[in-house]
Amino acid sequence: MTDHDDHVAGRARWATSPRGPLALVNAQHVDHVQPVWPVPGTWAPAAGGLTVTAAAEDGVVVDGVPVDGEVLVAGDQAVVPSTVAFPDGFAGTVSGGMLRVWDPASEAITRFxxxxxxxxxxxxxxxxxxxxxxxxxxxxxxxxxxxxxxxxxxxxxxxxxxxxxxxxxxxxxxxxxxxxxxxxxxxxxxxxxxxxxxxxxxxxxxxxxxxxxxxxxxxxxxxxxxxxxxxxxxxxxxxxxxxxxxxxxxxxxxxxxxxxxxxxxxx
Known part of the structure; x- marks a missing residue:
């Protein structure tokens, strides 16, 4: 396989990856207390990222720990940004006051x-x-x-x-x-x-x-x-x-x- 073939294959993998552009289903600025579609929890702005408030039964997991109450979700400028997992395989990342929601089984990926x-x-x-x-x-x-x-x-x-x-x-x-x-x-x-x-x-x-x-x-x-x-x-x-x-x-x-x-x- 040539370098150009590698480039082409790598781009297709990137497009359909769990953090690729086809997996992004919502990118919502959070500047006040609010829900974010299509994931559970209530989200609010905070220094260094966002906070999420959720009950244990909501199934929100931040940095490997189930959320039951209010938790800080560190943004991508932190030394160690937070990882966020939701039910049904959804995931979240925080950047610049925005919650991005990723679906590795999105409709866009399936039709690409x-x-x-x-x-x-x-x-x-x-x-x-x-x-x-x-x-x-x-x-x-x-x-x-x-x-x-x-x-x-x-x-x-x-x-x-x-x-x-x-x-x-x-x-x-x-x-x-x-x-x-x-x-x-x-x-x-x-x-x-x-x-x-x-x-x-x-x-x-x-x-x-x-x-x-x-x-x-x-x-x-x-x-x-x-x-x-x-x-x-x-x-x-x-x-x-x-x-x-x-x-x-x-x-x-x-x-x-x-x-x-x-x-x-x-x-």
Whole structure:
């Protein structure tokens, strides 16, 4: 199996995993005492996460201990985030005042067939030049899906034929212990599928590459363009590609849309 085959198989496993985007059935901000569908308990904001109030018969388990009363559920910024289990296989995670509810047997997982993609082509492996920015410039003008600024790491200059572009690269979370950069891009294929049979997800796609930490020549394998989580579930918000990353070229490479067992695009 080639590295690209591994990449394709890994993406399908991620999409349908118990914490993959198809398993997320609710993402609810908790800013006052309230229930959260479809799980038991009453939830409330708290320093460091959320609290849940439940009776023993509700079957809520936090950090391996059944809840009978009020318990703090530590968020993902804690040294040790809490694990939450509910009846019927549901699970919960807390992030930024939000309770995410995951169903590893969700309806979306059962009808998922594949991530539609363009055929791989060496023609879409190109070169570019990465130039990091200094500290003040790096404070960020790119927003994530929650509206929070992302750290701009630098710019990548590359070209598609005669079309030269200067793309904004943001700093991504480490992957397998290595620092990496993220390009949030739209291109001429970014359109609703009913408007364009050769389309990709209208809100854009992501390309990741190693963060070398200094100016360097880089390889851009556009075959590795991936869909954001919001392409799989309305429970995710989408980051908006910065103006510089709206590429006026059709990049017919990488992932296009998630499709179900009838061949229809998820949304």
């Amino acid at each position: 067939a594949a991530i539609a993609r363009f055929d791989r082509s060496d023609a879409w492996v190109t070169s570019g030049r990465y130039k990091p920015v200094d500290g003040l410039e790096a404070r960020g003008s790119v927003l994530d899906a929650a509206g929070d600024p992302l750290e701009v790491a630098g710019h990548i200059e590359t070209a598609f034929g005669s079309t030269a572009v200067r793309l904004v690269a943001v700093r991504s979370a480490p992957f397998q212990g290595s620092a990496r950069l993220q390009l949030i891009v739209q291109d001429a294929t970014s359109a609703l599928p009913e408007d364009n049979p050769g389309s990709t997800y209208s809100m854009g796609r992501f390309l990741y590459l190693d963060d070398l930490g200094a100016a360097a020549e880089v390889v851009l394998d556009w075959n590795l363009l991936v869909l954001p989580p919001c392409a799989f579930s309305y429970q995710f918000a989408c980051p908006i590609p910065p103006e510089e990353n709206r590429i006026p070229v059709a990049i017919t490479a990488g992932e296009r849309h998630p499709v179900d067992t009838t061949g229809h695009v998820f949304h």
